[in-house]
Amino acid sequence: MSTPIFLIGPMASGKSAVGAILARLLGTTLIDTDARVVAAHGTIPEIFAAHGEAGFRRFESQALADAVRPHAKAAHAKAAPGIPAPADRCAPAVVATGGGSVLAAGNRDLIATGFAVYLLTDAATVGPRIGADTTRPLLGATPLESWSRIFAERSELYEATATLRIDTRGRTAAQIAEAILTAYRDAGH
Numbered sequence: 001m002s003t004p005i006f007l008i009g010p011m012a013s014g015k016s017a018v019g020a021i022l023a024r025l026l027g028t029t030l031i032d033t034d035a036r037v038v039a040a041h042g043t044i045p046e047i048f049a050a051h052g053e054a055g056f057r058r059f060e061s062q063a064l065a066d067a068v069r070p071h072a073k074a075a076h077a078k079a080a081p082g083i084p085a086p087a088d089r090c091a092p093a094v095v096a097t098g099g100g101s102v103l104a105a106g107n108r109d110l111i112a113t114g115f116a117v118y119l120l121t122d123a124a125t126v127g128p129r130i131g132a133d134t135t136r137p138l139l140g141a142t143p144l145e146s147w148s149r150i151f152a153e154r155s156e157l158y159e160a161t162a163t164l165r166i167d168t169r170g171r172t173a174a175q176i177a178e179a180i181l182t183a184y185r186d187a188g189h
Ligand SMILES: Nc1ncnc2c1ncn2[C@@H]1O[C@H](COP(=O)(O)OP(=O)(O)OP(=O)(O)O)[C@@H](O)[C@H]1O
Pocket: 009, 010, 011, 012, 013, 014, 015, 016, 017, 018, 034, 096, 097, 098, 099, 129, 136, 168, 171, 172, 173, 176
């Protein structure tokens, strides 16, 4: 089983958009943990309203664990004597994480089992993307101020969790996906 690719980074950095292109390049479909949480539990604002941020984080951790479970199973089978190794050529899982997934140590440990790509960006770049945002409850009434504060709080966690950091500023999602694929291959995956 190939090493899974995890995309990490702040809200609107492009994890879902880049992930969809990267997955297509690799011949697989994107696993978007936010989308899985929404499919199972309702919209993100609804979840925050009903269960608080803590409830959302529990669903997020579960979605992340479910995303990597097939990989962990295959890695175990490979190590177990007498069990044939799974095909090595299957496409790696591409996982777009939620922006706050790095907050929990358990999530960071899971992400560290794969190739973790930090999509670096800044307030000037995401400003136009989050201006009228109603889908990200943490951004509230002053999205850019909230984004900047949250980014400052988490920046070190993104850096520490990443295998690779990509500066996404001034690049299209397609260019970023291509750069990740090249780095992933260069790293021997
Ligand atoms: N490199 C890019 N250039 C231009 N637009 C981009 C780029 N990357 C993403 N976008 C756009 O920015 C918006 C936010 O991107 P996306 O939803 O992928 O962010 P995200 O990191 O998944 O955010 P979240 O953490 O909230 O899930 C989307 O409209 C997307 O199409």
